[in-house]
Amino acid sequence: MRFSTMLLPTLKETPADADVISQKLMVRAGMIRKVAAGIYDLLPLGVRVIRNVEKIIREEMNRSGAQEILMPTVLPAELWSESGRWEEYGAELLRLKDRHGRDFCLGPTHEEAVTDIVRRDVKSYKGLPLNLYQIQGKFRDEIRPRFGLMRGREFIMKDAYSFHATDESAEEEYVKMRDTYSRIFERCGLTFRAVEADAGNIGGNFSHEFMVMADTGEDAIAVCDTCKYAANLERAEIRPYEAKESGEDASTNEVDTVTTPGVKCIEEVSVFLDVSKETLIKTLIYNTDAGPVAALVRGDAELNELKLKRVLGAEFVELADDKTVEEITGAPVGFAGPVGLKIRIVADHAIRGMVDSVAGANEANTHLLNVNQGRDFEAEYGDLRNGAEGDGCPRCAGTLSVCRGIEVGHIFKLGTKYSVSMGANFLDENGKAQPMIMGCYGIGVGRVAAAAIEQNHDEAGIVWPAPLSPFDVEILPIKIADLEVRKAAFELYTELTEAGLDCLIDDRKERAGVKFKDADLIGIPLRVTLGDRNLKEGNVEFKDRGTGEVRLVAVADAAEEVLKSIRGAGQ
RNA sequence: CGGGGCGUGGCGCAGUUUGGUAGCGCACCUGGUUUGGGACCAGGGGGCCGGAGGUUCGAAUCCUCUCGCCCCGACCA
Numbered sequence: 295m296r297f298s299t300m301l302l303p304t305l306k307e308t309p310a311d312a313d314v315i316s317q318k319l320m321v322r323a324g325m326i327r328k329v330a331a332g333i334y335d336l337l338p339l340g341v342r343v344i345r346n347v348e349k350i351i352r353e354e355m356n357r358s359g360a361q362e363i364l365m366p367t368v369l370p371a372e373l374w375s376e377s378g379r380w381e382e383y384g385a386e387l388l389r390l391k392d393r394h395g396r397d398f399c400l401g402p403t404h405e406e407a408v409t410d411i412v413r414r415d416v417k418s419y420k421g422l423p424l425n426l427y428q429i430q431g432k433f434r435d436e437i438r439p440r441f442g443l444m445r446g447r448e449f450i451m452k453d454a455y456s457f458h459a460t461d462e463s464a465e466e467e468y469v470k471m472r473d474t475y476s477r478i479f480e481r482c483g484l485t486f487r488a489v490e491a492d493a494g495n496i497g498g499n500f501s502h503e504f505m506v507m508a509d510t511g512e513d514a515i516a517v518c519d520t521c522k523y524a525a526n527l528e529r530a531e532i533r534p535y536e537a538k539e540s541g542e543d544a545s546t547n548e549v550d551t552v553t554t555p556g557v558k559c560i561e562e563v564s565v566f567l568d569v570s571k572e573t574l575i576k577t578l579i580y581n582t583d584a585g586p587v588a589a590l591v592r593g594d595a596e597l598n599e600l601k602l603k604r605v606l607g608a609e610f611v612e613l614a615d616d617k618t619v620e621e622i623t624g625a626p627v628g629f630a631g632p633v634g635l636k637i638r639i640v641a642d643h644a645i646r647g648m649v650d651s652v653a654g655a656n657e658a659n660t661h662l663l664n665v666n667q668g669r670d671f672e673a674e675y676g677d678l679r680n681g682a683e684g685d686g687c688p689r690c691a692g693t694l695s696v697c698r699g700i701e702v703g704h705i706f707k708l709g710t711k712y713s714v715s716m717g718a719n720f721l722d723e724n725g726k727a728q729p730m731i732m733g734c735y736g737i738g739v740g741r742v743a744a745a746a747i748e749q750n751h752d753e754a755g756i757v758w759p760a761p762l763s764p765f766d767v768e769i770l771p772i773k774i775a776d777l778e779v780r781k782a783a784f785e786l787y788t789e790l791t792e793a794g795l796d797c798l799i800d801d802r803k804e805r806a807g808v809k810f811k812d813a814d815l816i817g818i819p820l821r822v823t824l825g826d827r828n829l830k831e832g833n834v835e836f837k838d839r840g841t842g843e844v845r846l847v848a849v850a851d852a853a854e855e856v857l858k859s860i861r862g863a864g865q
Numbered sequence: 866c867g868g869g870g871c872g873u874g875g876c877g878c879a880g881u882u883u884g885g886u887a888g889c890g891c892a893c894c895u896g897g898u899u900u901g902g903g904a905c906c907a908g909g910g911g912g913c914c915g916g917a918g919g920u921u922c923g924a925a926u927c928c929u930c931u932c933g934c935c936c937c938g939a940c941c942a
Binding site for chain 1: 871877900904934
């Protein structure tokens with residue numbers, strides 16, 4: 295491809311509305327252009343990268359026996375009503391009507407659509423297992439699209455769905471997909487980690503998220519330093535606090551009240567009473583579908599609402615408003631404490647180990663000292679708090695550390711939710727009708743590209759992992775007007791192209807500096823520079839975009855050297 | 866949806882407080898000088914100032930209403 299004829303509009307300046315590196319660089323490198331919030335054009339360079347990701351996904355999915363299909367983006371409401379999601383899905387589902395007033399939606403995911411395919415054409419256990427996938431545009435009317443391709447409303451996703459006669463078969467497929475995903479992300483040249491995710495109502499160890507490690511990632515991940523445990527922080531289990539022997543550390547101090555005028559939050563209390571946050575009990579009043587609840591965590595910890603839900607077995611929890619807090623505790627917000635509360639109290643494991651702690655007195659401007667669980671209040675215990683650096687691993691004696699990641703893939707066992715509601719049954723060996731057991735496996739294609747940039751860039755621009763790079767090599771003739779230079783450059787270009795490489799040749803009539811800057815920005819791993827000086831000596835210059843390493847190669851050997859370095863890179 | 870901010874040539878911004886009919890840098894076009902890390906000079910094209918309504922002799926600027934976009938919180942690949 296010739297740079298001069300390609301739609302490759304690079305920008306010197308960063309667009310004002312971009313807020314993550316990958317988005318800035320994609321816009322600057324002329325890969326994408328924003329059309330509306332969360333909606334992007336993919337320009338030629340961007341498409342090349344996306345196609346590379348798709349190619350790897352296809353190859354690995356096919357290798358694992360999955361079959362590619364393509365379902366519609368516009369789906370009829372009836373399908374969604376069958377599964378109940380027409381009502382459940384909410385505003386994220388973009389609904390529309392056709393000219394006859396019939397209801398449709400833009401598919402945000404395709405469980406209903408595939409289930410419909412399979413229930414019509416698969417009637418016997420002999421047709422199972424089956425894994426169908428597609429790579430297709432999806433639309434989710436996100437509340438707040440941001441970060442370019444990382445969280446768009448329209449995005450390209452590879453979604454696969456598997457159907458099974460037995461649990462064992464579904465679980466086998468799950469494991470197979472986990473391996474397939476690992477191969478895919480490895481081939482993309484990404485540093486990633488499969489982490490445990492919430493398995494929801496299915497239960498068991500059958501939901502993993504694939505996280506690309508990057509400081510700018512939206513998700514926090516807890517990783518054990520000794521075993522293989524890794525989980526999304528918001529769902530990470532924490533090793534429960536070791537229960538104290540009864541009598542050990544028992545307090546002999548009586549509960550005491552102290553006046554704390556206007557001192558409300560943990561920070562203020564800690565300063566006012568000159569005690570560490572670890573000796574404070576944080577009491578949060580929640581409204582839940584099972585009535586009001588007091589949730590206790592240590593002063594230095596954060597309550598995790600997902601965990602609270604799980605411990606309570608609740609569907610819905612919401613921090614109570616000021617009025618409710620006052621009604622329940624009899625004091626303004628900021629002075630709640632567990633002593634004397636008449637509502638259900640749940641506490642984080644850490645509370646159990648606290649002695650002579652400080653808590654609100656349920657009375658304005660007052661706190662209690664020397665509060666002890668068991669003696670002064672009773673609570674149910676569970677894992678309630680957000681994990682943090684240094685917490686104990688739930689699986690071994692190791693310690694958890696926290697890092698950030700970008701979720702690029704998610705796999706989980708679906709069970710029979712859709713097969714039951716939509717009647718996707720098969721006949722087993724005994725001629726008995728059974729609902730199929732399903733699994734579901736997604737990869738955000740654009741997100742993979744964005745994650746690759748987040749992970750591989752420098753001050754000057756993108757540094758593509760070779761497998762994703764829009765071109766294999768960039769040929770950069772410095773003085774295109776110089777006949778010798780031009781001739782040598784195009785000869786190399788032709789030779790490499792004929793050898794099957796994707797080459798970009800910067801044949802623009804620009805000065806060297808401009809071309810160099812653009813080359814760095816675009817990030818093709820190998821650059822071959824041809825200048826009149828080196829050429830006089832019979833040389834061209836190879837530059838590695840990642841390491842910055844430069845070496846001279848004889849013109850005559852250039853093509854062969856390029857092929858060697860690219861094919862030798864293990865691609 | 867709640868809170869904060871912004872809409873002015875393709876991109877980045879100034880001008881708005883104190884109304885007088887639009888400017889800078891980059892990009893683009895022409896010519897010339899340059900030519901190994903975003904050159905310089907000269908000339909040029911391009912904007913009904915997000916939209917609608919209002920106030921006024923006169924509105925980018927003041928008022929009202931709208932639409933869009935961005936940032937901070939609850940969802941997801």
